[in-house]
Amino acid sequence: MVKSSFLLGEVELKNRVLVASGTFGYGDELKEAVDIGRLGGIVTKSLSVKRREGNAPPRIVETACGMLNSIGLANIGVEEFVAAKLPYLRTVNTAIVANIAASSIEEYCEVLRILEGEEGVDAFEINVSCPNVREGGLSFGANATMTGKITEELRRLTKKPLIIKLTPNVTHISEFARVVEDNGADAVSVINTVVGMAVDVETRRPKLSTVSGGLSGPAIKPIALAKVYECAQVVDIPIIGIGGIMSTADALEFLIVGASAVQVGTANYIDPGASVKIAEGITNYCEANGIDDVGKLVGSLESDKQLSVIHSWL
Ligand SMILES: Cc1cc2nc3c(=O)[nH]c(=O)nc-3n(C[C@H](O)[C@H](O)[C@H](O)COP(=O)(O)O)c2cc1C
Numbered sequence: 319m320v321k322s323s324f325l326l327g328e329v330e331l332k333n334r335v336l337v338a339s340g341t342f343g344y345g346d347e348l349k350e351a352v353d354i355g356r357l358g359g360i361v362t363k364s365l366s367v368k369r370r371e372g373n374a375p376p377r378i379v380e381t382a383c384g385m386l387n388s389i390g391l392a393n394i395g396v397e398e399f400v401a402a403k404l405p406y407l408r409t410v411n412t413a414i415v416a417n418i419a420a421s422s423i424e425e426y427c428e429v430l431r432i433l434e435g436e437e438g439v440d441a442f443e444i445n446v447s448c449p450n451v452r453e454g455g456l457s458f459g460a461n462a463t464m465t466g467k468i469t470e471e472l473r474r475l476t477k478k479p480l481i482i483k484l485t486p487n488v489t490h491i492s493e494f495a496r497v498v499e500d501n502g503a504d505a506v507s508v509i510n511t512v513v514g515m516a517v518d519v520e521t522r523r524p525k526l527s528t529v530s531g532g533l534s535g536p537a538i539k540p541i542a543l544a545k546v547y548e549c550a551q552v553v554d555i556p557i558i559g560i561g562g563i564m565s566t567a568d569a570l571e572f573l574i575v576g577a578s579a580v581q582v583g584t585a586n587y588i589d590p591g592a593s594v595k596i597a598e599g600i601t602n603y604c605e606a607n608g609i610d611d612v613g614k615l616v617g618s619l620e621s622d623k624q625l626s627v628i629h630s631w632l
Pocket residue numbers: 338339340341363364385387389391417445483509510511533534535536538560561562563581582583584585
């Protein structure tokens with residue numbers, strides 16, 4: 319019998335495969351299509367204080383080996399989530415991770431405070447790839463000091479697992495991983511989408527209403543693997559690997575480079591059952607290879623070389 323479970327802070331996940339924020343709604347939409355009790359966890363769509371309509375269409379474009387989105391954090395707002403979605407989520411037999419988005423530190427704190435008082439939320443994932451209104455719309459997550467401050471403030475408000483989801487759109491992502499570890503986070507999610515754009519050559523207009531957006535899917539997997547590996551060189555807290563995972567082999571790559579768990583995003587648009595299949599596939603791989611605990615794969619990369627780019631701040 320292979321051990322698949324994983325302890326995230328004090329919360330036990332039944333396996334190491336979760337569904338990623340924004341690609342599985344609030345969980346209830348896909349309950350007919352997926353055996354939700356076989357997921358390691360559900361990460362909700364990002365929640366803000368107030369309902370958000372998001373950006374104007376077009377806000378999804380298919381690209382080679384991936385998709386670009388500029389949804390703009392459209393969501394029902396935290397109060398509506400508590401009233402309309404949480405009652406169902408309390409009944410499911412998997413971990414519920416509430417993802418939070420905000421345009422100020424105060425707003426991050428307010429959303430977390432509301433959810434902290436509610437039964438049914440097991441952990442928090444903080445989406446720092448949001449525009450900071452006080453800093454002219456620059457992403458919080460592009461500023462290490464700000465990322466540290468958000469972590470520090472939220473840490474004071476909860477004892478539940480606090481996961482900070484990092485953006486790859488920075489020079490050295492591991493610098494951010496270290497800052498959030500130093501400020502008390504329990505884990506980092508690596509990575510959010512990669513900035514990209516696409517142009518319609520007939521009209522010479524951008525294909526997204528926002529001009530650029532976030533690239534996801536298989537196109538970003540090699541980037542995500544390198545970012546997870548980079549972070550794994552400098553932090554001891556668990557890393558949740560995300561980016562282009564479509565198959566068991568993809569997920570195994572993330573575990574081997576140092577992710578303790580993974581999230582599956584874009585693949586849900588092709589097959590909402592992908593995560594369940596991948597979780598099973600990982601167990602089968604372990605069985606076939608005489609590995610009694612999936613955790614033994616974490617960081618098991620065989621390599622003669624350390625990360626080739628050793629940064630001055632390491
Ligand atoms: C349509 C769409 C919406 C997303 N919405 C969110 C979101 O609300 N909050 C968040 O933290 N990440 C969001 N993401 C990012 C994913 O959770 C994930 O980090 C990213 O897509 C990379 O994983 P993938 O290649 O498996 O999709 C979204 C991604 C997509 C494709």
